[in-house]
Amino acid sequence: MKKHRNNRVVVGGISALLLAMLCACSQPGTQLDATIPQIADAQSVGSSACLDCHEELGQAFEHNIHNLLADFEYLANSMDNQGCESCHGPASQHIDEGDTEKILSFGSLNAAQASAICQNCHTEGETMEWNHSTHAAYGIGCTDCHTVHDDGANKAMLSKPEDELCYSCHQDVRAKMHMPNHHPVKEGKMGCSDCHNPHGSQTRPMLRTDERKNELCLTCHMDQSGPFAFEHAPVMEDCTICHNPHGTVADNLIKQSEPFLCLQCHELHFHTNFRPNTDALAEYAQYASDSDPAKAAIGNSAQAILNKITGSGIDDKHAMQMAMMTRCSQCHPSVHGSDLPSLYTPGGGSRLTR
Structure with a gap:
């Protein structure tokens, strides 16, 4: 046990050293003297x-x-x-x-x-x-x-076009702006200064807002502003949890393709590619002949799903593999918020087999 404790001390010390080095590398440069020189005894001449x-x-x-x-x-x-x-x-x-x-x-x-x-x-x-x-x-x-x-x-007396001027230092942003999905900066429909104030602001990274970062995004994406009865927590906190505004390979500027982005927070659960509980479906299917129209509708839906499963050949062995090829937004399209629980598609058919 003593050996393990010593190992933890060594690892902890190395981690602290690396953290200190990273912080030192990320610090701004030495503060320059901002005192304006004076020309002694000089006079204005026009x-x-x-x-x-x-x-x-x-x-x-x-x-x-x-x-x-x-x-x-x-x-x-x-x-x-x-x-x-x-x-x-x-x-x-x-x-x-x-x-x-x-x-x-x-x-x-x-x-x-x-x-x-x-x-x-x-x-x-x-x-x-x-x-x-x-x-x-x-x-x-x-x-x-x-x-x-x-x-x-x-008008702004810039030494280069705005985007090229910013890219001369921010090379990582230049690369992202050439990814398949990006804000239309290189198309000339917007510029870096539409979101950033290069002269400084109270928010990082020099955004044109003194409020939450989301407020800046919602100036254009007003359809996502809500209010919603059922809010998606990451959306309320920070849009950049899921999106990279400068550019991504995945669609809609999301950092990873579905379902991998969603799976970072949500466990994998039932959807159309999983093999449902056929015993439960069979129990619901018995309602198909019920005199109550509502129960009969549930029974018919359950029987239809059961018939589809029987003829589809889906088995537990391939369920996980097929699940990875399905987008979560097929069933949960209102990922920014909804007036329906779980942000799911109205109809309720899939809820029978959860």
Whole structure:
């Protein structure tokens, strides 16, 4: 017995070590310094002075939303630095000396510093959670996804089409989106940002909801919202218990094909491929000649099932094999909820042989 206890201690220690290693590998990167550098003694000179050297950028920037801001749209602390200088800082020393270190160049700033400049203005709405987002924690900055000097043709100023931009990091999602069943992202009918807020949210993984994950799914799949008299517990808890929203091989985005998905929670029970209790059926079949119409209907149903079994050749040896080829939703089609118990199909014929 002592040897077994020691083995458990060793196994427990190895498990704890592996868990610690996994947690260490999954931690976000080192927090970057987000302090915006200051150009000492520099003065504002206006955007027109910048165009003397950066004419090409100025032409592209002419229709950019940042260049079209009215005076009242600037924050109070940015009133002295508008146009180019609202992001790059006062440019007098840079212009006088031609020193690239005397201007805020986004190429020389780290991701947190560059994002902090954007956060001077973008502090509300979808961007307000950026500092606490997963992207920021892993050292991703605004300019990794956005092209600030865009000519204005792209409303969000993304450096690539949205799905390609997300896929450049999320390669596992790209693979799932090419599976037989997937949300219509690659078909152009929806985008990643329809479900996710890339700038951060209070829910993981950056979903566009502050409520349960199900609330996001039900914005499109309203027919599954209920309320139902008989609710399927996993549906009420989390849609992703059964579904993978990015893509699956199985139909309807379910993680495994039926009946294997259902069997993870439900034990195998009677259905059309199992050999029923023929003695019980024979007992019900005696009602076929009863004067009571209700009993006679039950008797006729039982006799019909009994006749089918007799001529089908189904035996106990092959019952399990045949069961694995049957979808649970053939009898339980309302898997998200129903006003009928067990979410089964109305009619009651199969209930006789349970």
